[in-house]
């Protein structure tokens with residue numbers, strides 16, 4: 414009898430990227446702020462761009478937003494050039510700039526109404542304000558809003574046209590922790606409905622909570638990119654414990670870098686599980702208690718700081 418041939422698995426449909434950046438360069442006069450970055454964001458995905466001040470995040474986003482020309486490479490938003498084919502891209506693009514510069518004389522509702530007038534299918538004004546918790550501030554002039562309220566108005570405008578692509582430059586800077594979580598929920602809701610999001614942030618927790626993938630920039634280049642776990646894995650895990658004076662010392666397992674030999678011992682390793690297993694087996698055999706024993710996988714913060722310090726991860 415012939416075995417039943419296995420059915421070939423149905424290939425997952427290939428969804429084209431909503432944002433495709435290839436070897437992008439951006440200049441400010443003679444200064445090259447973005448030096449050849451390549452990233453992709455698919456529908457239903459959030460990419461967070463991280464990096465210290467001046468790394469080139471805003472300079473890159475401005476090209477995605479169609480506000481500045483590329484000095485090299487290419488940018489495609491929904492398959493089109495956001496600057497040269499602005500009319501095609503603009504209706505589907507929601508943008509939140511670092512500094513929106515809205516006129517202070519208009520009220521919140523007037524601002525949203527005016528903005529809605531430029532869009533083909535805007536949300537109703539009431540819904541847009543309710544989304545960001547500004548319903549009670551509709552008749553307040555923009556100049557009288559608090560910094561956090563103004564940021565939420567910026568976000569309401571970015572979401573007003575139900576965009577398929579959202580570009581958010583530091584969306585939660587200046588927001589209190591509760592408002593920040595509201596923004597995360599809003600962005601997640603849009604992403605669950607299929608939007609693609611590129612954001613920059615200085616809050617690593619925000620990247621951890623929101624982003625499917627993260628790219629860490631330094632001096633105009635992407636130094637490391639991947640999921641949070643992939644980026645953290647570029648850094649060593651830490652094992653630490655105290656050794657009381659006179660206590661027997663454990664042998665140092667292979668693959669360990671000794672950062673401190675005592676009395677607080679700190680080891681770095683890329684093989685946390687076998688190193689920990691070896692240490693615990695030794696302690697059991699020798700009858701030694703290891704006070705304050707801790708084992709920590711590497712964090713996104715460690716990777717961020719390593720990039721900021723000039724390390725080449727990858």
Ligand SMILES: Nc1ncnc2c1ncn2[C@@H]1O[C@H](COP(=O)(O)OP(=O)(O)OP(=O)(O)O)[C@@H](O)[C@H]1O
Nearest residue numbers: 441442444446464465466467468469470471472473
């Ligand atoms: N208009 C400009 N003219 C000249 N240089 C500029 C201009 N705008 C930005 N730069 C420079 O380009 C580099 C990148 O700036 P950019 O604002 O893109 O960085 P960033 O990563 O967004 O920083 P931040 O986290 O501070 O917002 C910086 O060195 C900055 O001084």
